[in-house]
Amino acid sequence: MISLTAVDRVQALRYAGMHGAPDAHLSALTDICEKRLLSAVSPRSCERVYALARSPKGILCKGSRLLLTGRDIEAHLEGCSHALLLCVTLGEGADRAIRAAQAEDVTAGLLMDAMASAAVEQVCDLAEAAMLAKLPEFHAAWRFSPGYGDLPLDIQGDFLAAVDAPRRVGVCVSDSGLLLPRKSVTAIIGLSDKPLERHRMGCSACNLANTCPYRAKGAHCK
C-alpha cells in the first residue's frame, strides 16, 4: 500500500476549472473534501518489468500478450531494452467518496472528482519512484500511457493481464475501455542501460488538443 498524506490542491483546482486563488468558501469545501478523500482511498500499485522484443507488428513485452503499436511508443522506447509496466489505483473508495459528495452537493462532487484525479497522479509518481529505486541499473524514460499519441486504448486488457492487475490491485477494464475503479492509471516506463533523452510530448499528440480548455487560454495541463 502507498501512503498519501495530502492532495495537490493547486493541481486539483485546475482540474476543476479554477484559475487563480479560490475564495474562502471554496477553500473550506476543498479542505473537507481532501480530508474525506484521504480517509476513503486505499492507494495501491502493481508493476512488472518486461524485456522487449521488437518486430514489424510492434513491440512485445516478452512473456505477456501486450503488444505496443504505433510510432509514438516506438519513439518513446527507443534505446530501451526493457519496460516497467505500472498500474496504480486509489481503489473503489474514491469512486464511493465522489458519489457521496455528488449526492450531497454538486460543487463538492466536482471538487472531490478533481482532487481524486490529482491524487491518482501523485500516487503514480510515488509508485514510479519507489519502483525505479529498486532498479538502479536502468535509466528511465517518463510515463507513457495507453491512449497517448497513437498508442491505442484497446490494449488496456492485455496491459492489466500483464501486471495481473485484477488480482493484485483490483483494477479491470470495461467494454468501452474505461479503467475501473475510475481513478486508476496504467503507464509504461521505458528502461535502458544508457542515459535517455527525455523528449516531452507536445500538445499535437494529445487526443484532446482541439477541445482543451488549457490550450484555449494559451496554457498547458502540466
Next chain:
Amino acid sequence: MTVDTLLTSGFLMLDGGMGTMLQANGLEMGGIPELLNFTHPQQITDIHRAYIAAGSDVVYTNTFGANRLKMAKTGRSVQEIISAAIRNARAAADGRALVALDIGPIGQLLEPTGTLKFEEAYDIFREQIEAGKDADLYVFETMTDLLEVRAGVLAAKEYGDGKPIFVTMSFEENGRTFTGCEISAMALTLEGLGVSAIGVNCSLGPVELVPIVQELCRWTSLPVIVKPNAGLPDPVTGQHSFAPKNFGECMKPYVEMGVQIFGGCCGTTPDHIREAAQTIRSMTPVQREISIPAAVCSANRTVIIDMPRIIGERINPTGKKRFKQALLEHDTDYILGQAIAQVQAGADILDVNVGMPDIDEAEMMRTCVKAIQGITATPLQLDTTKPDALEAGLRVYNGKPIVNSVNGEEESLNTVLPLVKKYGAAVVGLTLDKDGIPKTAEGRFAIAKKILDRALALGIRREDVYIDCLTLTASAEQAGVMETLKALTRVKQELGLRTVLGVSNISFGLPSRELVNKTFLTMALHAGLDLPIINPNTESMTAAVRTYRLLANHDRNAVEYIAHYGGETPAAPVAAAQNMTLPEAIAAGLGHEAGELTAALLKDASPMDVVNTHLIPALDRAGAEFESGKIFLPQLISSASAAQKAFEVIKTAIAESGTETVSRGTVVIATVKGDIHDIGKNIVKVLLENYGYTVIDLGKDVPCEAVVQAAAAHHAPLVGLSALMTTTLPSMEETIRLLRAQCPEVKIMVGGAVLTADYAAKIGADHYAKDAKEAVDIAKTVFGA
C-alpha cells in the same frame, strides 16, 4: 466420500496453485489457462494427480475464468470448457478425491462503480453453475466484492442442486478487500446465505494471513478455509519464493485457531501441499469457542447491537408530500440526500420505506437500496409490507439487513420469515396480530414469544430477532405507555431479545412534541431499548441517545460525547444571514443561508415570484460572470448548488400547498451507453432545474432505447446527451439515430470533453453545448425563454 464426512473426521485438504504451475510450464501472462483443458488435457490431469498424490482431498477444476465474458473471444462455450475441465479432474480424482467447480471473479466491476448489473452477474454465475452440475461442490475464490459473491452464492443456491458451497475472499493487510469489505461483514452475510464453509485465499502469504483468519474465526460458526499464496511475487520476475517446508510450518497457528480446511494459492506447488498436509495431519483439530454477537452490516461496516443504536426514520413517504412527489418522479437524488443527512446527524442504521400507491414499489426498493448502499456504508432496514418489494430489496442488499417487519399474524409469519431465513437477515417482530395490539404487556409478550418460536423453528438465530412492542399515542392511551415499556423489559430480560421502538408516535396530538418524545425515549432506553427509530436530525433526540450511552457506561471515558458536545459552542450563524440578500447568498455559494433566506421570502411572496425575482436573476448574473471569465467553474457550480438549496425549499413549499408546479418544459438527459462519467451531466441538471425546467435524468450508461422511450413517454421536446470518452461516441451517434427515427420532433443537444461543434454536427445533433451554462441557453432557445 462427501464434504461433510471429510469435515466431521477433522481436516480437509484442498489443492495448490494451477495458474502459476501452468506459467512455470510456459503459459504467458494474459494467456487463457482454461483453453488448456482442450489443448493439453493430459497436462491438466497430471497437475491434478500430483496434488492428489501430495495429499489433496479436493481438486479445483481449471475453470477460474470460465465465464461468458472472459471466454467470449475463445470460440468455446462455457459449457464446453467446464465439461472438459471436470472430465480432466475426474480422470485424476478417480474416486479418491472430490472435484470442486472453481469459480473466480467475473472480471468486471459491479454497479455502481462499474457497469455490470447485479442481475447480469447472477446470470453469468448461473450459467457456470449449471454447466458444472457434475462437480461435487462449488467454490467461489479470490473474490473481493461481496455483492458479486452474493450473486454467485444465490445462483449456486438456486441452481446448484443443494451441493456444498465454499467461498473464499482475498483480503489486504488492513483486513479489508479491495472494495472495502470487512471480515465480519463477509462472515455475517455469507453464513446468513447458508454457504458450507468460508475463508481466505490469495493476496497474502501464510504469515500475513494469520490475524485476518483469526478475526474471521471470531465471526462465524462455519468451517474456516485458509489458502495462502507462497509469499508475495517478486516485482521484477513475478516469482513467488516461499519454500514448501516453511509453508507447511505456517499451517500450525491456523490449526490452533480452529481452521479445518487448508490449501495453497499462487506460487504453491504439490510440494507445498505435501508439507502442509503432513503438518496438519500430525495435529488434532481444535474446537472453536463461538459467540457471534447480535449485529447487522453493509459490506463495509458492521454494527454490533451492544448498545443503543439509532435507526433513522426519514426515508418514508408517510405524511410527507415532498417525499411522495420524489417517489412519483423517480427522484432518487432526493432520497440519497435524506440518507446522507441522517448519517451525518448520527444514524447508525437507515430505515428504507418507499411504499405508496401508483408506483412499482419492488422496482423502487431495488433502485433505492442499490443507490443508497453505493454512497454510504450505513446498514439498512428494509421497511415494507409487500413480499415482492421485500424480496427485491433483500436480493440486492449487499450485507446483512434488518427486515421491518413480521407480526403475529399467520400470513405474515408464513411469508416474511422464510425470506428472512433465505437471505440471512435480522427481523423486527411487531407485537400485534389479527386481533390488533394487545392492551397489556402480557398480551404483547405472548406475541413476541410466538414470533420468536416460529423464527427459531426455521433456523433463524435468537440474536437476529428484534421485538417492537409498539408505541401508541399517550394522548389516546395514556395508561398504555407503561405497558409498552413493561413489555419491552420482559422481552429483553426473559426472551433475551434485542428491542426496537419507533418513538415519534407517542406525542401525536400533544403540544411540545419534542419534549414528550425525548422523555419517552430516555425512559425506553432505560427500560432496555436497543434500537430507537427516530429522526436523527432532531438534535435533542440524538443527544438523548448519546447521553444515555455515556451514562450507561457504553461510551467509555465519554469519548463520543465529548467529541460531539465538548467543543466551543459556535456563535449562532448571526447577522450574516440577516444582512445578506438571497442573490448575495447565491453569488457567494452559501447554500444554507440561501435556504433560510428563501424560507423567509416565502412568507410574503409566492414561490414562483421568489424564483423569478430572486433566483433566476442571480443565476443569470453568475452565468454572465462565468462567460466573461470573472468567475470560474467551481464558483458557478457553487452558486448553482446554493440556488439548488433555495429551490429545494421552494419545491417543498409548492408540494405542501398542493399547487401545480409550473414547469418551463421537460428535458431528458443521459450519459450514453458504456460511459459512466456524469459530473458534467449532473451540473447541467442542477442548472436546468434551477431555471425551472423539469429534468428527467436517466443516469449513466444508458441504453439508446431507454433514451428514446423516456423522450416519448415524457413528451420531451429536448434531449441532452453526454459522453466523455472517444470510445463511447458511437453510442451517442446511435442514440441520435434512433431518436431521429422515432421522435423526429425532438431537439438534441450534446456535450462532453471529447466533443467539438464539428463532431456534434457530424453525428446529427442540433446543438453543441460547450459547458453547462450553454446547455441552459440552448434550453431557452428551444423552449422560447
